[in-house]
Amino acid sequence: MRILNLSEEEKKTYAIDIEQLTTEVAKELQESQVAFLVGAGISADRQSWIPLWGELVSSLLWVIAGDEGRDEVQYVERLMGLLFNEVIFHLMTQIIGLNKTAEALKACMNTDSYSAIHKFLAWVIKEFKCPVLTTNYDELIEEAAGWRQDDLNKFNDLLIKLHGTLSKVEKARFTINQIFAPLEDNLKEKAVNALNDRVVVVAGYQGLDEFDVIPVLFDEAHPRTILWLIHSKIDPTIKEKLDERNYKYFRVDADEFFRKVYKKVEQGKSESELDNWRAQCSSNQEGWWKVKLERWGEDLWQSSKNEVRFLWACILDYLRIYRVYQDEIEHRPAEEAYKRFLNESSDCVLNLEVRMRVAYIRRTIGISSLEESCEVIDEIKNLLEKTQERNGWKRLQMLLGRALHEYGIVLQNARDHVKASLVLDEAMRLRTLINDPQFPYSLFQKFINAVQAARNLNYSVDSLAPTGWRSWLTGELEKYSNQFKEASQPEDYGQTLHNLAFVYQFLAEEFEKLRNFDEAGKKFNDALKIYKKAMGIRERLRDRRMIAQSKVRIAQCNLGLARISYKKGNHGEARKQISEAEKLSSDVEDIYNEIPQERFRWDDVRKIQEEAGRLKKILNSMEKEH
Incomplete structure (x- = not known):
């Protein structure tokens, strides 16, 4: 059953289905055969009012930019889709330190105002020994349960904090290198055991942890089934994975779903807060955390002004906000931010590093x-x-x-x-x-x-x-790409794969010039396979700039295969490859239209379109002759 957009008639079926599902979950719950996987959504827009990641990072950017960078935040906000949250925290830990970064997270998440859902999850752990897995750092399930340290040890195998916990946030997984790495072996084993052969109910979770949580859920564990509760929309990749395995996903209010399950459970100790579905703790005001975050920012600017300036410049640099125009006036935000840092910095080595980055920016434009x-x-x-x-x-x-x-x-x-x-x-x-x-x-x-x-x-x-590069360069680059993968460095891993693919592409073009079309085809296909693997990494990092570069190279390989196909007389395959190249070039156009600073690469798109047009003319001419 998959329910997203419903007609009135479908809503009647929907109501029956929800009743049936909650009845089944309640039955399995009493047999300890249900596991729950929950994310940030269960702590947002309820008593706790803990921010979702997008809201937190957006507010964090304003704090880091400070008054002097306030006019530059608008350029970053336009590109928030490119800004992988964990990249921000990775830069923060590198520049201002782990402890200060952890303090920012605590400022936004440290609350004891739990909700009825937190109480329900604590109840299923205590009453039925059902495991709850969460990517949240907050400790609201623990608060709802009233647990102290001895209780935490007792229920350690049932409440599984996949990314860490707020009281030990210094050890939590919140930077890009940590998120790219798989779960630690002991944590992975606990998660797999908790999910195996159980009905898994997922709530408040988007499923964007492509490197650690999602592989465990879909590849390593073997749930009996998954019920994925959707608040508004579902990620296309998650939808595809659920469809492949015939798991269920549907839009429903999580409070309503869990309340129905609670009402249908016949065993277990009754909880007054759940009977009324209302937590007795006081509720936070919406946005309570913003005041604390601003106070954290004020302290940071007072104690570490130049480090914060450097951090802001690095964020602008990461997003390649090198040249923008406002009211026909040119601005160079990243360079200007670096220069603000240089004006007051006395760190000779870091100053040289910054000057090198400024030279790189100026070279790029x-x-x-x-x-x-x-x-x-x-x-x-x-x-x-x-x-x-x-x-x-x-x-x-x-x-x-x-x-x-x-x-x-x-x-x-x-x-x-x-x-x-x-x-x-x-x-x-x-x-x-x-x-x-x-x-x-x-x-x-x-x-x-x-x-x-x-x-x-x-x-x-x-x-x-x-x-002698032909005999060893591909092997060396493959070795280094694996080293980057093992070191949990996704950007370097993806880029080195991309570089490796280019060597195969160049070899293919050499064979093509020598009219050795069989070898050329093999090398183009090798290049395609590796480019697509690299693009997969970049897609998981949501780096649209690098995705565009991958698509350009893939399109070039498609056109190479098209040339080989028509020379071998396979016009149908040639047209298929040309069509794929044109689709990719159109995708790249869309990306470059959204990211003005990448438009200096337009020539790549133009050349693909010209070559596609040339090949189609050749095919049309050949087919007319026959």
Whole structure:
């Protein structure tokens, strides 16, 4: 049964179905055969008025921006769909520290105002030993149960906090690296055991934990069935997974559903709060947490002004808010935020890092010079000569490796490919020496520089590419992608897969030029498979910029396969591949229209459309002749 949009006639069936379902859940509950999975929705818009993540992050951005960055928040809010919540918290922990980040979460979630749903969940644990799994950090189920520490130990296997708990929020999972990692083995085992062969009722949960919770629910555990209660809409990926397994999802008020279940349970101790379906604790006022968050922000700005400035600049940089126009006046929010930081910062090393980021931003929008990059490199080298302290020396070495890498790209863009290759060699040697995990980026960049030299100046690729690259480069990039995966670094994992796919794509194009169409087809298909895998990571990160880049490369491979298909006489397959490429280019157009700062990549879309048009003309001409 799947119920989303209902006619009046369907609503009659809906009412019967809900009655039947709540009766079945009540029956199974008394046999301890029900498990509950709940998310932030059960704590929002009720007595607790704990904010949902989107509202929390939006308010947090205003606090971090401060008065001086207030005009820049509007640019971030337009792109909130790109801002993976855990990225914000990852940046916060890196820049202002774990403890201060944890204090922000506590300010927004630390309340004892539980609701009837929290009371119901505490009741099913105590009365029927039914497990409750939650992604929430708040401790409102514990509060509703009236538990103290001894009780928490007693019910530890029944109340399973998948992402951690507020009293130990420093150990909770709220940064991107933590969320990308699978659940710890012991926690995963508890979750699987709790879900296996039970009726699983899901409420207040969107299902966006694609890396840790969702694989356990759908792949590792084996529920008897799932009843997914929907408040307003369902995520398309979750809908697909539920449909594949014939699990149920339907729109219903969670309070109504759980109240009906409670009323139908014939066993267990009665609870007055549940009899009336009204928690006896005092209710918070809506938005109570905003005052606490603002106070946290005021304290943070007083104690760590420059760190907060740097954090805000990094957020703008992450979203690539490099150049915007308002009333026909150009603004460069990320660069301006970094410069506010530089005006008062006395951290020599961090200042160099920021200047390097500013040079990168200026390069991206086409206004940087070679001199900017050279100056930063020279200053890093001078500071290295004066630095004795080991940690400071290592930090500078890492920074120098990155600066050399960036300088190599600047030279490549200036078409000085020979010098770019030499600089990238220097970056690779240094990064190897200091065991820099970013080494594979320089390795791949050396290859890209050779490809660009071949395309721009008719160089032989082999004259500048890593020696013997055809026999080992794909294997090396695959090895590094796996290392990023194991280290729970999703952006690096996705990007290195994308780079690996490009090498296969280039090999395919080489075979195509040699008219070895069988090998070319194999390499294009290898590239497609890996590009799609990389895009899957980017989709789970909701990074539409990178998704667009993946779609561009996939479309290019589709067109390569179309060329091979028509040369082999398979016109139907050629048209199918062309159609897929055109659909992808249309998707990319939509993304770039939503993200103005990515419009410098429009040329990629134009070339795909031109090649698709050229191939269709060839096919039409060939088919007319026959």
